[in-house]
Amino acid sequence: MxxxxxxxxxxxxxxxxxxxxxxxxxxxxxxxxxxxxxxxxxxxxxxxxxxxxxxxxxxxxxxxxxxxxxxxxxxxxxxxxxxxxxxxxxLFERQAQTEKIRSVQGMLQRFRTLFNLPSSIRGSISKGEYDLAVREYRKAKSIALPSHVLEFILNCFLFHSIYFL
Incomplete structure (x- = not known):
């Protein structure tokens, strides 16, 4: 083909x-x-x-x-x-430590008013502004109402501030 x-x-x-x-x-x-x-x-x-x-x-x-x-x-x-x-x-250990420190820092920031309260009350008392000191005390008490320990510490501080200044 x-x-x-x-x-x-x-x-x-x-x-x-x-x-x-x-x-x-x-x-x-x-x-x-x-x-x-x-x-x-x-x-x-x-x-x-x-x-x-x-x-x-x-x-x-x-x-x-x-x-x-x-x-x-x-x-x-x-x-x-x-x-x-x-x-x-x-690095992992440092990260865990950093997270713990951040947690504590957040708590300190949240309760900053309470930590500054002693110097604030002391300053108000030294200036003779007792009504401001009482307001600061009540404010702190309302913030930390569930904590009886904090109330005890504040009362002790106030006692110390009033009688030993």
């Missing part, structure tokens, strides 16, 4: 010559391949052996869930984790 369509104008002698040239070219290429294999046969065998060894090792590793590949990876990860813990542990 190919010859009848493509080479319908070509003579039979030309077709035979073309076929002979193709056969010669094919033999030449086949000879080149054979020569290449002969020259590199040892290399081909060595590569095939290496590929087979790699394949068998990979199969063994895949079949064994505790294989050398995973245990080596696990050991590396453990080492990195241990190193990270040693490196970052002081």
């Amino acid at each position: 190919f010859l009848s369509r493509i080479h319908q104008e070509t003579s039979a002698a030309d077709l035979e010559a073309g076929a002979l040239a193709l056969k010669t070219d094919l033999k030449g290429r086949t000879q080149q391949k054979k020569q290449l294999v002969k020259e590199n046969f040892d290399c081909f065998v060595s590569c095939k052996t290496t590929i087979d060894d790699i394949q068998s090792k990979l199969k063994r590793i895949e079949e064994d869930p505790e294989g050398s590949g995973t245990s080596h990876l696990f050991n590396c990860i453990q080492g990195v984790s241990s190193l990270a813990n040693r490196a970052f542990e002081p």
Whole structure:
């Protein structure tokens, strides 16, 4: 079919010559391949052996869930984790201390009026502004009403301020 369509104008002698040239070219290429294999046969065998060894090792590793590949990876990860813990542990401790200090600072800020109260009352008493001192005392008492200890401390302070100034 190919010859009848493509080479319908070509003579039979030309077709035979073309076929002979193709056969010669094919033999030449086949000879080149054979020569290449002969020259590199040892290399081909060595590569095939290496590929087979790699394949068998990979199969063994895949079949064994505790294989050398995973245990080596696990050991590396453990080492990195241990190193990270040693490196970052002081930072985590400092962060915890910082959070505690911030909490105390927030509490001090929230009760700032109470902490400033003794000096405020003392100043009011020294200026003779007793009504302002009483207002400050009542203000503090309303803020810290649930705390009986704070009330005791304030009463002691007032007693001390009034009688020992």
